[in-house]
Amino acid sequence: MRIVAPACPPSREEVARGVDLLTSWGLQAELGEHVFDQWGYMAGRDEDRVSDLNEAFSDPGVRAVIAAKGGKGTYRIVDDLDTDAIGRDPKPVVGFSDITHIHLALWSRCRLATLHGPFAKRDDTYTGPASAESLRRALMTTDPVTLHRDPSEASADVVVDGTATGILMGGNLDTIRTETGAGLPSLQGAILFLEHQRGTGLGEVDRALTQLIRSRALDGLRGIALGQFLGFERDLGDPALGGWGIRDILHDRLAGLGVPVLGGLPAGHGTNPPTIPLGTRATIDTATGTLTVLPAVV
Missing domain, CATH: 3.50.30.60 (LD-carboxypeptidase A C-terminal domain-like)
Structure with missing residues (x-):
């Protein structure tokens, strides 16, 4: 699983806790190169944020992509998503809020089903056990x-x-x-x-x-x-x-x-x-x- 930051930069501590959760399920979680970059209020320059996404889309070893955080900025890069790559190798994308831009683009351009779910950054006050279990089931089972x-x-x-x-x-x-x-x-x-x-x-x-x-x-x-x-x-x-x-x-x-x-x-x-x-x-x-x-x- 690849963690990327299409919008705003996340907390390193919260992402580390998210990685711990994902690995506890037997998943291998890795970070995009620019997850912790900052450019204004965004997680790095537009070209770097979309590069992380497109590399995840084209990497056959990546089986799911999860946004580290929402906020603002995804709308600036959505036209440059490599939807041909993800159309050839479909994989779920997880996130909500500003990540809705990606959900809409992937459905519009390659009919990819995605997941409206929590970010990779983990905060027990916000994403407790019930939320984590809901994400695990949606990623790792075929239950409705x-x-x-x-x-x-x-x-x-x-x-x-x-x-x-x-x-x-x-x-x-x-x-x-x-x-x-x-x-x-x-x-x-x-x-x-x-x-x-x-x-x-x-x-x-x-x-x-x-x-x-x-x-x-x-x-x-x-x-x-x-x-x-x-x-x-x-x-x-x-x-x-x-x-x-x-x-x-x-x-x-x-x-x-x-x-x-x-x-x-x-x-x-x-x-x-x-x-x-x-x-x-x-x-x-x-x-x-x-x-x-x-x-x-x-």
């Missing part, structure tokens, strides 16, 4: 993955009844919005998974969803699976915003699409993130409150 609606999540009350099956795509909302008009693949026939990081307000969520709707990017969807929308956990509606909270924005923008919507999935930027295959067949069922996804490995 099932997530259950958590009523405590900010998106839990956003439900449009029904069931839907399609290829699961998506990830971080801001990242998907950034790819609109650039590298966003067709979502026809897909289940779209969306999650959102802490630090932005209702207006930014509204703008992102509205941009996707106005661009017709959501035409042909079969369903929507909503993960965590952090920062809105106690959002009961802001009087200054007409009493609206995150549930109102999500329902207002998504219910009109005419597809089932399942909110409340405990996946995203929160603690103990699960690992979810992307680019494989998935089913949402609002009656059981479940998202079930086929494996990304064979």
Whole structure:
């Protein structure tokens, strides 16, 4: 397994702990040459970050690639990914947040199934035993993955009844919005998974969803699976915003699409993130409150 840093530089100590975890599973974990470089807020220059990725894609000894950290910068290198190499030698890529750019590019250009999962940097507060076990199972077994609606999540009350099956795509909302008009693949026939990081307000969520709707990017969807929308956990509606909270924005923008919507999935930027295959067949069922996804490995 090759650890790379397509976005921001990670902590050496946390990566060392991640390597220890991976090797405890019997895997051989090695680092890309530029993982700990720094150029501005990024893990080295663009050409060096993408070189680490492309070397991992083309190396037949590398059987999986895991991002050390997210942050910012992956969008700068995504057009230079050697998707021909990974198309010839498919291997799962693991990460989330800014790494959504890579997930979308690999699906769009070579139909590669990937893994929306935790980074190689390990922090027991953030990625505890449950998160680690979810990653291990997604990498090393062919078991399907099932997530259950958590009523405590900010998106839990956003439900449009029904069931839907399609290829699961998506990830971080801001990242998907950034790819609109650039590298966003067709979502026809897909289940779209969306999650959102802490630090932005209702207006930014509204703008992102509205941009996707106005661009017709959501035409042909079969369903929507909503993960965590952090920062809105106690959002009961802001009087200054007409009493609206995150549930109102999500329902207002998504219910009109005419597809089932399942909110409340405990996946995203929160603690103990699960690992979810992307680019494989998935089913949402609002009656059981479940998202079930086929494996990304064979």
